[in-house]
Amino acid sequence: MNKIIRYVFVDLLRNKTIIFYTLLLFALSVSVFSMEDNYEKGLVSLLNIVLFVVPLVSIVFSSIYLYNSAEFICLLVSQPLKRGNIWLSIFAGLAGTLCLSFFIGVGIPTLLYAFSSSGLILVGCGLLLSVIFVSIALWTSVLIRDKSKGIGLAILLWLYFGLLFDALVLFMLFQFSDYPIENFMVGLSMFNPIDVCRILILLQLDLSAMMGYTGAIFRDFFGNALGMSITIAVLFLWAIIPLWLSVRYFKKKDL
Amino acid sequence: MIEIQHIFKDFGKFKVLKDINLSLNGGECVALIGPNGSGKTTLIKTVLGMVVPSSGIIKFDGENIQNKYSYRKEIGYMPQIGQYPENMSIGQVLDMMKDIRKMPEDQLDLDLYHAFNLPALLDKRMGTLSGGTRQKVSACLAFLFNPKALILDEPTAGLDPLSSEILKNKIQKVMNENKLIIISSHVLSDLDDLVSQIIYLQEGKLMFHKSLQQLKIDTGTDKLSKAIAQVMSVPNQTK
Numbered sequence: 001m002n003k004i005i006r007y008v009f010v011d012l013l014r015n016k017t018i019i020f021y022t023l024l025l026f027a028l029s030v031s032v033f034s035m036e037d038n039y040e041k042g043l044v045s046l047l048n049i050v051l052f053v054v055p056l057v058s059i060v061f062s063s064i065y066l067y068n069s070a071e072f073i074c075l076l077v078s079q080p081l082k083r084g085n086i087w088l089s090i091f092a093g094l095a096g097t098l099c100l101s102f103f104i105g106v107g108i109p110t111l112l113y114a115f116s117s118s119g120l121i122l123v124g125c126g127l128l129l130s131v132i133f134v135s136i137a138l139w140t141s142v143l144i145r146d147k148s149k150g151i152g153l154a155i156l157l158w159l160y161f162g163l164l165f166d167a168l169v170l171f172m173l174f175q176f177s178d179y180p181i182e183n184f185m186v187g188l189s190m191f192n193p194i195d196v197c198r199i200l201i202l203l204q205l206d207l208s209a210m211m212g213y214t215g216a217i218f219r220d221f222f223g224n225a226l227g228m229s230i231t232i233a234v235l236f237l238w239a240i241i242p243l244w245l246s247v248r249y250f251k252k253k254d255l
Numbered sequence: 256m257i258e259i260q261h262i263f264k265d266f267g268k269f270k271v272l273k274d275i276n277l278s279l280n281g282g283e284c285v286a287l288i289g290p291n292g293s294g295k296t297t298l299i300k301t302v303l304g305m306v307v308p309s310s311g312i313i314k315f316d317g318e319n320i321q322n323k324y325s326y327r328k329e330i331g332y333m334p335q336i337g338q339y340p341e342n343m344s345i346g347q348v349l350d351m352m353k354d355i356r357k358m359p360e361d362q363l364d365l366d367l368y369h370a371f372n373l374p375a376l377l378d379k380r381m382g383t384l385s386g387g388t389r390q391k392v393s394a395c396l397a398f399l400f401n402p403k404a405l406i407l408d409e410p411t412a413g414l415d416p417l418s419s420e421i422l423k424n425k426i427q428k429v430m431n432e433n434k435l436i437i438i439s440s441h442v443l444s445d446l447d448d449l450v451s452q453i454i455y456l457q458e459g460k461l462m463f464h465k466s467l468q469q470l471k472i473d474t475g476t477d478k479l480s481k482a483i484a485q486v487m488s489v490p491n492q493t494k
Contacts, residue, residue, distance in 0.1 A: 003354050011342070071338030078303050078334070079355050080327040251322075254266070254306040 001085045004076065008093025012065070018101055021057050025105025029113075039114035040205055043122055047201050050106060050126050051194050056158050058133035062094050063154040066141040074255050087250045091138055091243060098130040118204035125197035125235075132193050132238045133158075139242040142250050165192045182217035193238045196231055256281050256404060256435045257302060262311035264297055264459075271297045272308070273459045279437070281403065284430050286446045286467075287439035288483060289456035295439045296335060298456065299406055303332055315404075328356065331397035335408040335439075337389040341382030345373060345392055348381060349399075356400050366428075367395045370421045386413040394422055404435040411445050423449060443480040453479075455486060462486070 012018055028049055036042035069090070076086045107123045137154055144150040169188060173181070189195045203222050221227040257279045264272040271294045279285055287295050300306040302313060304320055304327065312319055315326040339348055353363070368374070371391040381389070390413045397405060407426075411419040426436060426449055440446055453470050455462040463470075467479065474482040 003351075007351060011340070069340060072340040074305070074338055075340075076355075077305050078327065078332050079352070080325050081355060082324045252307055255300075 001089050004081070004086060004089035005092045005096070008090055009096060012093060012097040015065075015097075017061055018097055021061070021098075022101040022105045025053070025102065026109065029106045029109035033109055033113035039116070040118070043110075043114055043118055043201070044205060046106065046110070047122060047198065050122065051129075051198055052162065054102060054126050054129050055133045055161060055194060058098050058130045059137045059154045059158050060151065061098070062134045062137035063141050063151050065094065066090070066137065067147040067150060077255050083251050084247050087138070087142075087247050088243075091134065094138075095131045095134045098134060099127050102126050102130050118201060121204055122201050125200060128235050128239065129193060129197060132235065132242075135239045135241075135243040135246070139246040139249075142246045142253065161192055161194050165195065169195075186218060186221050190231075190234045193235055196235060200231060256316060258312075258314040258317075259298075259302070260312045260314070262298075262301060262313065263309045264294075264301060264306065265309055271459050272301070275311070275456075275459075275461050277454065277461065277464060279435055281435050282430070282433045283452055284426070284436040284438070284450045285452045285454055286450040286479075287437060287454050287456065288441075288443070288446075289462075290487070293456040294459040295456055296408055299332075299408055299437070299439060302406065303327065303330065328400070329403040331400060331402035331405045333390075333393045333397035333405075333407045333410055335412070337393035339381040339389070339392070342380060344378050344380050345384075346377035348392065349373075349377075349396070352396055352399065358400050362401060364398050364401050367391075367398050367421070367425055370425070371395060371418060387415060387418065390414050391418060394425075398425060398429070402434070405429065405437070407436070407438045407440075409440055410438060411440065411442055419445065443483055447479045450479075455483075 029046055032045045032049070033039065033042045036045065073086065073090070077083060103123070106126055110119045110123055136157060140153050140157065141150045144153060169185070172188075173185070189199060199218055199222060203219055222231060257277070259275055259277040259279075262272050262275040263270070275298060287298070289295050297306055301308045302315075302320075304324070312321070314320065315329070318326065320326055343351070349368075353360075371394070373391065373395055376388065379388075381392075384392070390410070394407075394410060397407065405426075410422055410426075414422065423445065426438070430436060430449075438446065438450065450467055452464065452466050454464045465473075470479075470482050470486075471477060474485045476482045476485060
């Protein structure tokens with residue numbers, strides 16, 4: 001199993017897209033931190049970039065990589081290797097590389113310029129988001145055989161999590177603004193890992209005062225240890241469930 | 256060595272394999288023959304575990320292969336179209352395979368590796384190779400680990416006459432080592448002096464499984480190609 005991880009890892013580290021992604025993240029974080037005199041402002045600007053770019057690159061790049069390595073997977077399956085192990089190794093390779101890129105690109109500048117609890121949470125969330133979206137990409141690309149459809153779905157899913165979900169939430173908020181739906185909103189936000197990360201970080205930054213009553217409810221929930229652990233558990237579930245489903249499907253797939 | 260019992264496979268509504276029963280043993284060289292789309296490659300892939308049959312049992316050395324993987328150590332597989340990672344060189348692919356199979360260097364069967372002159376091509380990337388060179392790499396990989404069973408899907412397609420002669424000689428050599436060899440091919444003239452048994456598939460059904468001599472007697476011909484031509488033209492004769 002370790003061998004396949006190594007092959008995937010070495011193959012990915014030479015990949016130009018990964019190198020470009022790392023450099024892009026690094027340049028963005030360094031420039032954001034050097035422009036803002038207050039590191040908290042820098043973190044907020046960086047947060048928006050991270051929540052936008054990381055899921056996009058993780059899901060689209062992973063899908064393309066998986067479709068392009070269909071032959072490699074075929075070759076491995078005819079060898080004396082466990083199918084589950086092959087799939088998990090590819091996941092580990094992809095998630096590992098994207099996390100490494102993120103850590104070099106955003107993690108190191110953040111630790112240098114903004115070493116604080118909010119900075120650490122930003123890095124943690126970015127790493128988790130990378131893993132979550134690799135895991136989602138694994139699931140969609142194992143289900144869909146056609147390359148263009150698969151990559152299309154990856155982009156649609158990113159649009160959904162990044163933009164459409166928020167639009168739906170806003171729409172509901174306005175429609176039901178006369179009712180006490182704050183607790184419901186907390187539950188709803190769990191259905192989108194990007195939102196969970198955004199709330200987690202914003203609450204660390206004392207910006208929740210701007211968010212009114214809902215902000216107070218969020219603060220109440222996410223601020224204490226129980227809420228925090230539930231949130232982190234939810235994020236881990238977002239990484240594990242699609243991965244588990246994809247492994248289950250891959251074991252029975254005809255190649 | 257390989258027991259196939261009541262194998263069915265369908266891709267959606269399309270039934271590819273219908274109740275295949277076969278028993279294959281070491282020392283046999285079996286030709287898998289049938290028209291295009293008769294399920295030859297699918298049958299091979301079910302034995303390799305690449306395609307999961309809808310129902311039925313496949314046993315390798317007496318053990319059910321379902322959800323198993325270690326039995327593939329004993330199988331050398333040469334695919335119809337060798338698909339390899341485009342940006343790996345031949346040397347890297349060979350190294351990776353050696354790494355996966357974990358066989359000591361001195362037990363490797365390097366006959367084809369040298370006969371096809373692969374050492375000179377080690378640095379070439381798989382993506383730049385011609386179809387024939389890919390076939391050479393596939394053939395080399397199939398024989399490299401001294402497997403008990405060899406499954407060759409269209410081995411001579413795309414090879415030049417010299418190379419296909421090398422491959423045929425190698426197959427003949429290996430036959431004497433009590434190994435099971437399964438060859439699927441449309442080039443019947445290649446098979447004539449190699450195979451001992453014939454399996455004929457049509458539309459996913461096993462039409463017959465008999466020895467080459469028996470087939471020649473039954474059809475009253477002296478060449479495999481003529482015998483098969485006769486079988487194909489009168490499909491119900493041997494049912």
